[in-house]
Amino acid sequence: MKVPLRWLQEFIDLPTTDVDELTYAFDFLGLTVEGVEEHVAGWSDVFVGKVTDIQPHPDADKIRVCQVDVGNGPSQIICGAWNFGVGAVVPVAVPGAILPGDFQIGQRTIRGVESNGMICSEQELGLGEDHAGILVLGDDIEIGVRLEDVLEVPDVVFELDVTPNRPDALSIMGVARDLAAWFDIEHHVPSLPMTTVPGATSIEVDIEDTHGCRRFTAREIQGVEIGPSPFKVRHRLHKVGVRSISNVVDVTNYVMFELGHPLHAFDADSIVGDRLVVKRADAGEKLVTLDGEERALVAEDLIIYDEDGPTSMSGTMGGERSEVSDTTSRVLMEAASWDPPTIMRMWRRYDLRSEAATRFERGVDPSLADVANQRASAMVVALSGGEVLEGAVDVVTTPMEPLQVSLAMKYVRRILGDGFDESQVSDILTRLGMTVEAGDPLAVTVPTFRPDLTRDADLIEEVARIHGFDKFDATLPTGPAGGLTVEQKRSRELVEALTAAGLDQAINLPFVNPVDLEPLGYGDADLLTVNNPLREEESKLRPTMLAGLLSSLRYNLSHGAADVGFFEIGRVFSTEPNVEDPRLPAQTDRLAWAVVGGTGMRGLSGATHQVDGSTSLALWRHLSRRLDLDDVAIEAAAPAGYHPGRSASLTLRGETIGHVGELAPAAARHYEISGRVAVAEIDLGPILTERAPALASAPSVYPFVDFDLSFLISIDQQAQPLLEVTVAAGGDLVESARVFDEFPGAGDGQKALAIRYRLRAGDRTLTNDEVAPVRQAMIEAADGLGAVLRGV
Amino acid sequence: MDAVQSLDEAIESASTAVESADDLEQLAAVETSLLGPDSVVGVVRKSMGRLDPQERPKVGAKLNEASVAIGGLLDSRRSVLEVEEESRRLADEKIDVTLESITIPSGVKHLVQKVIDDTVDIFVGLGYQVASGPEAELAFYNFDALNTPPDHPSRWDSDTMYLDFGDPGDEVLLRTQTSPVQARWMESHDPPVYIVVPGRTYRKDTIDATHLPVFHQIEGLAVDSNLQFSDLKGTLLHWAREFFGPQSEVRLRPHFFPFTEPSAELDVSCFSCDGGQPGCRVCGGAGWLELLGCGMVDPFVLETAGYDPYEVSGFAFGMGPERLAMVRYGIDSMKHFIENDVRFLRQFG
The missing domain is CATH 3.30.930.10 (Bira Bifunctional Protein; Domain 2)
Known part of the structure; x- marks a missing residue:
């Protein structure tokens, strides 16, 4: 979610505009700042002017002599671009202006004709790549104001990572509400009153799938004139990353960014029949969406139908057949609330992650639907003319009541510590838009725009969040004895x-x-x-x-x-x-x-x-x-x-x-x-698995006797049995036995194994008389395995 | 010339002969010429029996004197020559100490294992036990018991790998986190619980610099009668100071996880630049390293385990040893952790 600071400031009077301080506030509200874009004016002394006259240059074909009024009467400027005519509102760099690249603008004479400044393109202003023509600003802008004021620069756009539990924070209003709680100040939604004329929306709405659609509002606006949006709207949408389409479509996006509730504008005359039906699709039905793709629907898709069949994919993307076009004059403004899992599965199915779907999958507040609809309708009238019919459609299938949650202070203190008292908790929750009745437990009414707050534990998180995670101490519990197994x-x-x-x-x-x-x-x-x-x-x-x-x-x-x-x-x-x-x-x-x-x-x-x-x-x-x-x-x-x-x-x-x-x-x-x-x-x-440790035996202090025996055995025989029988035959005196040579080429299918035996007694020095019988017993035992003492 | 006179002369001349010997071999020859059977001393000794008994004591005494004197000369010369000879031998035995002529075999623990062991040891020091559990796990323990909604995208087969095994009602998957071990442990143990769970986890991610389909996690869980949010912070501060160094600071930022409430992300102050130096290779100038997710255990998770969330509370955290290793050792790609290139692995012996 991109939030331009200037737009945000229409909703809240911030105590600071310092980027680091605001970043800290966002980060510790859990609206993690992923990026900060700073928009600055790369120029000075560029004003909005109006072209009052254009004449050919007497001595050159490719340039024209324009008269431009920047608020103090016409001034002559030579211009080489042809994408504007008399009456166009354009940025004018007056003599003394400096453009990006330290480009000084002065009074000049071009082929004998005086030129007092320059009419600028996007590229010359460092605003974009377009250098084909002049940046034409639109008639709604006041002549003579500084271009910075039109473009809202300098400005800072914060890119916030909004966690999936916070649908409300995907809006300027929601972000303002969190900041208001953080700084303990007020916030508000700029007023945009809707006026209506008598009459009722000509299209009825049937909700067949009441699980999928919680609320559907629709309002008819007659006599609109489709055209480009005013520069301010286009530029704000550009800053939040949305392409400008037309004055009506832009309004749906603009209000969605302001309030967090997505909207869809139908061309009412393209709706076949006088009834829209919301229901699940029949598998295999086709719908061409706004992006021109034909979608083969599945039975789980939640679709808006007219008499001719599917015409819009609910909460995800509208249909091409009923989209607002250049010739639209009658608009049906829709603001509806959809079942989050249905929308989530649907956009994933078609890989259609629209701004609308991103909000609906998290759960948009149904009580906002008509607020958004009224605001959008009012704004359409302001931008495109026309009149809003008084009688609107508002079908509520699932009434949403604010939730009552009781919060025991004991539980707050269990999780957050003893330092919290009732008034502090009550204050924080109130700042977040909740109604709190005093007492212990506190009786908290959670507004519908916070679907993530359903339990006392959720409220405790809010208390911690607004109190400031950074303010908690760091303590170490005393756990029981642990260890590795x-x-x-x-x-x-x-x-x-x-x-x-x-x-x-x-x-x-x-x-x-x-x-x-x-x-x-x-x-x-x-x-x-x-x-x-x-x-x-x-x-x-x-x-x-x-x-x-x-x-x-x-x-x-x-x-x-x-x-x-x-x-x-x-x-x-x-x-x-x-x-x-x-x-x-x-x-x-x-x-x-x-x-x-x-x-x-x-x-x-x-x-x-x-x-x-x-x-x-x-x-x-x-x-x-x-x-x-x-x-x-x-x-x-x-x-x-x-x-x-x-x-x-x-x-x-x-x-x-x-x-x-x-x-x-x-x-x-x-x-x-x-x-x-x-x-x-x-x-x-x-x-x-554990092995029992061996009990110690003390090493003998008496001298050892070593002798070697070399045996010939069949090449197929293993050393281990020979070692085992000879050691066994040697009895208790044998301390160790080790094969120190193996010679496989002894001939006759035999190999030689040379073994070194060490004898030692634990209580005396061995005599030769004791060693000889041991040696003999070993040789005899080896013989039992077919091993023959090799000639020494 | 009588015997005594000969012996006196032999004693007289021995010194020159002994000194003329330049090595032990020559000294042996000199010894033979001075004390051997054909030497003056040897000839006199052989003739003793034939001497007049009156002469015998005098000659005997002189013979003894000659033996002792000459023997002494030989011995002292021998000592000198032995020292000289050992010095020569040692000089000859010189080795090139810069040459690794013999190598004692020595392998290395995998870096990920090292990070796991280091971290586990820190928590064992705090009184934790180490738990483990199945990698092929029931969806129930991996998701349901941890408060993941039935429709949550993490359950979808675009994110989680499911196995061809078992009843349809008991869906089996490759665990996407070590957290199911939490649920299993609590099912079979009463509080207090202090465990860390290192283990392999699986996600359906294509291999690139920051993703592996199989990687590790170290999960921590503490549940006790009196655990608070500040205990989570203090525990992770202790870990950070043990792992990254005593100068480390931590901060918790609010976040969202379905199994904790409140949930937080942990930042640790950069160990490399001491706080926000522009262009720092480790933190990029941010001053903080975003390292792991944590929070107070959600009451739903406690209830599912049969604990009373109003009687016990706890905290949990999950860290990625690969991520920790990348941060701590400046590693640019996760691919190194599964390539098993010895040139990479042996840097961390």
């Missing part, structure tokens, strides 16, 4: 652990294209679908985190990165019902990672490790140590999308909770990633 703390720990391992955290959109899921082993079934996606290829919600992570790897590889590792915490979805609330689909928090390139981690032999399935296992073990996850077992597995020989499942109490390993090469190819990719995807819930 175990799961939340462990989730933080998880992020710390993974970043410490060199992975960066990613955030991907959860929408996926099924094409990108197939290589990861997911079909179309069970994918949760968005009914109205942004784009069709983003209509599925992810069942796996990997698609996004792999896309992120691809993105970075294609931008020059070589070693990239991401983890992400997010939610996956399926069409299964949610366990906790079966009305919802299953949605599970997951942790996933995807790593490619070199890791900077040290491998078994001490060399820098190129990422592969083992990286994932290393990351998991790192995480497992940080989060005490030794209850989660690693088992070789070949889940879809993973490398079948380099992947594992994670199980907790028999339930699979995730997979770690290496991405299947086919999937890597699909995502255009060369090199091995370490991936994992793990349900977050089971690994975040």
Whole structure:
């Protein structure tokens, strides 16, 4: 909503015109200032003059010799523009004037003829781009006044962001009312009395849809003459961003901006028959709106019909068939109140966000309808001539009574604090146009122009607003003890652990294209679908985190990165019902990672490790140590999308909770990633639940004994069972066992595993006699797995 | 020449020999020549058994004197040479300290996660708990329970994404705000309530510099027997000073949200220019940063949760971590938050 200060000042005698002070007032009234346009006069000494005579120049074809009166008799000015004739009212820069660009106007002689000044175009005045001709001002303007007074400059136009609950503030009057409450001063609507002549409106109005139309007023004005609006009206409409059409149409907009109630002017002679009917459309009916578009109506549209069918779209846009034209002489001025949701749906349906629709969707005060109609009718007469017929149509289907709300001071103080007393609250509400009966609770009558105030809480907001949000103290409540839950703390720990391992955290959109899921082993079934996606290829919600992570790897590889590792915490979805609330689909928090390139981690032999399935296992073990996850077992597995020989499942109490390993090469190819990719995807819930902390055991102070055993086992066998049986055979003395070398090329389908064992007793120094049997027991146990001690 | 005389001469000449050794290797050779089996000392020591018993104590004493004297010379020379040798070795071991020859792997938390964690920590410090809830949510919790009118445009499928799931009566959507968690929490908890709810939210917005279809919110809710408008202001002032710095000021401006009454927008004083410097990169000269929406919880919302709005009151606020990150770190486009470009992410390690 654009509000020109000069126009506003007709409604309120403001205590200040300082832009910053007014901006503060608007901002703290909740009418946030989005922008401020300052209109200034770029000239000096330009006056309104009237052209009294025009003669050809004796010595030049393209220029003319004009006599112009700026209030002190004709003065001769040479002019090169031809868009005006004798009698035209024009801006005249007199000698001594300065135009934009520091252009000095003096007395000159042009081809032998004296010229005392200049008749100006819009462009020369810095008002617009039009330089084709002179700015012709219109006959209604007084000769001799300064152009600044005509154009109302200097002026400031405030662009206010009016929240959707405030239909009343979409008007100069409503803004003035808020400011009046803020500054505690009066405001008023400039008087514009309507006179009528005997007779009644010839057109009847039937409201068939009483839900859609709350009130319909219509008034007939005869004998109007269509023409351009006076300059002041056109210029004010220009400042609020509305194009001038004609004196009658401009009036409907002008009064709408003043009072906030939209109006529509019909050409009464174009209405077929003598009856307008308001009802819902029949689907498929056609209506050509003012913008020339043919609209195919749907059954919910609220339409004004005449005998020939649809003729106007209620509250949104009029119809072309009955619009006011150059030849209109009989006008039917309509001011009607429409059901907000109906209008909201209708303008959205046709993408017709008109000024009228913007107001109606918020709820225009029905009691304003005839006030606006009278004002508009009076203004039509003032601008276009004609006479208003006394008998008007005023159909009220839903009488609107002011609302009674009782407001307990205890509740005011509960929300706003103890500092508020009854008289202060009563005063503020009264300043806003409410009637307040003293007492506790206060009995407040809310006028119909504030449909947003229906409850005591709404009134409390008004009290706070006019009191000034800025005047409230800042206090800190003393809440109870809070804190993070175990799961939340462990989730933080998880992020710390993974970043410490060199992975960066990613955030991907959860929408996926099924094409990108197939290589990861997911079909179309069970994918949760968005009914109205942004784009069709983003209509599925992810069942796996990997698609996004792999896309992120691809993105970075294609931008020059070589070693990239991401983890992400997010939610996956399926069409299964949610366990906790079966009305919802299953949605599970997951942790996933995807790593490619070199890791900077040290491998078994001490060399820098190129990422592969083992990286994932290393990351998991790192995480497992940080989060005490030794209850989660690693088992070789070949889940879809993973490398079948380099992947594992994670199980907790028999339930699979995730997979770690290496991405299947086919999937890597699909995502255009060369090199091995370490991936994992793990349900977050089971690994975040609390683990009981282990009880401490004191480290032994006695010396250790290390020895190495190197075994040959089948290449298909895993290290873990060998470690387990040998450690078990070693008994309590075994402190640790670690594979320090794996040699796959031992021949005969065998690999060599070198293991370092450390023995230590908690209560004594071990002797050689104690070590030898342990070593022997280990070798025998290994033999049970088919592992043979390698020749030393 | 008798043994004693030879030993005296050996002692005499040892000093020159020891000093002539320039490194530990040479010193070892000198030691062999002075104390080894073929040295004067070594030969005398071997001959001791064959000596006249009367001579033996005298020669023995001299032999001992020679061993100690020569050994002492060797030891002190060795100490000198060892220090010299270590100095040489250390000089040889010099590394180029400007070269990053070994890198300890270190990744970064996503900036949005960092902003969430920082903000959550501030409220945890005030006694809040952290709550979460479904992202695929019932329309009831996302809209109805929060006082959104049935016709409100935010419900339309041009703004909200709906899911192909469930009964027509229990419409399921991708939550457009974290506020439904408020409603769910209040349904299952009695006051006092002090929660923050960080989480992902969804709107049907095309990706551009200021919009993402999926972004985050941090919702805050406090409901207690005595909460007032000034508590909202004080709480957000505390947050602003923790988040942006102790010099921060806040102001609340009236606004409109269906689930709060009164509703406000929070402005925080610009942390960069200290108030309205023309052309400030952060605030554009306004002096204030428009950061979030908040207000006192609407009585309808309290009633829907089964609370009595005349017995308890509260406040709520909702902030966008992406927006906070953009303001705080001077980020020009929201696209950076979902592109996962490591060149962007690693700036905030």
